[in-house]
Amino acid sequence: MHVHKLKQVEEIKDFRPKKVPHMLKVVQEERLSKMHKEYTLKSKMRDDYNFSGPRCPEDLEFSASLRALVDYLGEDMGYRILESMNWRLDKSFIYLMGVTGEAFSAPMTPEPAKSYERAMKAIGYDYKLYFSQREDSYVHGEHFESGLRDDIEFYEGKGKIRDLIVTHISEKESPVIVMGLLDAPQGCVVVGYKDYGETLMGWNFPSTYSTNNTPTYIEVSHWYEKSYGVLLVMDKEEKLNYKEGYSLAFYDAIDYLKNEEGLKEWKKVLADQTMDMDDKMTEELFFKAVNPITWDYAERRWYAARFAEQAIEYLEEYKDILEKIMKCCDQQHNYMYEMASLIEHSPGHHMNKELLADENIRKKMIRVIDQCRELDQDVVELLKKMK
Structure with a gap:
């Protein structure tokens, strides 16, 4: 009797490894069949970036990514000319530098959670935040404790966050901010993907001291290893009055x-x-x-x-x-x-x-x-x- 039960257990142990990989493959193929292999949103960005005078440098990473988002969504405040330098001074970037606190904080200080909250309320969109739990992540926890929303999530592994990005772009028809996509910890406005999300495509403002500070279109593979957070742009809502x-x-x-x-x-x-x-x-x-x-x-x-x-x-x-x-x-x-x-x-x-x-x-x-x-x-x- 005991021997028979032991044999049954052994048969079960032998059975599972043979079937699970096949089942996982079926699930994966089913998931991919429901997704677009590649997808790109239509941009609402202005077509006047080739302004006759150079842009004023916009080289503070956090506000630069949000500023690219504002441009993409067609929510910009316009610009004025800084006559002393013949620079185009963007009003949206200035406003975001203030409402995020980046203009008043110290260099190399991570953005507290309330910076995201203030910024998204200022431009009039709801959002969801996801941060990586990788040990090498830019996020260290303490500076996010103040002002964290209850629905914030921390993720492990590439699969879930990749599917969130892909689904949000292709079904929600909305851009995504992926933080840390490049070497510097700024965010990039992701507006498309290839190979089911293995490559992300989007707009970024270079984090360099340069008067040639126009948006750069980028395509990034192996993005998971570089990124530390994702901001999903949700429904439009009433924004703060100025x-x-x-x-x-x-x-x-x-x-x-x-x-x-x-x-x-x-x-x-x-x-x-x-x-x-x-x-x-x-x-x-x-x-x-x-x-x-x-x-x-x-x-x-x-x-x-x-x-x-x-x-x-x-x-x-x-x-x-x-x-x-x-x-x-x-x-x-x-x-x-x-x-x-x-x-x-x-x-x-x-x-x-x-x-x-x-x-x-x-x-x-x-x-x-x-x-x-x-x-x-x-x-x-x-x-x-x-x-």
């Missing part, structure tokens, strides 16, 4: 500007007198502290000034305060250029290693960071007067 959008952005800006951790870390690195300033060490110091605090910070605060300037149309009662905020943020932008000049550094070029190795030069750089921090505090006090 007065409310600007007001909420300034309210959030107070918390962003109070965060001193980034500036403190750069000061700490520059003040370290134990470093042996050989060529390798100056290179590491440059990429760890100097480059992000100069150009990244300069860009953020320059757009913060433009955001305050643009807000005057909707918040006329705070015109005097907004003009003072503009002045503070523009000064921070200028301070960063002064800091870069101390080591003969300019966008796209290397610095003078001997100057960076000079302790006295680094002390001057620290003083510039302190001046920027003082201006951040001044802006906080001005914003409190608007509450």
Whole structure:
């Protein structure tokens, strides 16, 4: 009796491995048969990208991806000409830099969950967020705790998230933002796919300091290994009116500007007198502290000034305060250029290693960071007067 039961178990154990692969193949083939092998959405993007003057650089990753989405959906705010540079200054990008908090936060700071919430409300679309649970993912958890929606999901494995992207594009007829699709952690607006989603196609704004900042059409294979998150654009809904959008952005800006951790870390690195300033060490110091605090910070605060300037149309009662905020943020932008000049550094070029190795030069750089921090505090006090 016991032997017979044992034999039955062995037969079952032998039976399952032979049948499961076949069953999985059938399920997979059935799934693929219901999907388009390739699909591309029709774009609503404007056809005037070949503007006679160059675009103003739009090289802050998070807002750049959302800005591409806004263009694709045909929801842009238009642009004005920055006459001093003959640049086309896009109003949507400026607005998104403010409502996401990117204009007021510190460089290299991951976007908190409320940035996505604010951005999608500002452009008038519901959304769903998915983040990868891979250990090497850009997402580290803590900065997403504040403001997380209940319906956020974390995914493991390529299959589910690929099917979500493919189904959303082909059936929902809606674009998808895939974060980390390229080397930098910006999002790309995915509008199509090939080979059942093995290759994704979409629009991206380069994250480089370039006046030739036009949208780039890309096709990316092996995207799962590079990406860390997906934002599905859901149904259109009533968006925030601009007065409310600007007001909420300034309210959030107070918390962003109070965060001193980034500036403190750069000061700490520059003040370290134990470093042996050989060529390798100056290179590491440059990429760890100097480059992000100069150009990244300069860009953020320059757009913060433009955001305050643009807000005057909707918040006329705070015109005097907004003009003072503009002045503070523009000064921070200028301070960063002064800091870069101390080591003969300019966008796209290397610095003078001997100057960076000079302790006295680094002390001057620290003083510039302190001046920027003082201006951040001044802006906080001005914003409190608007509450």
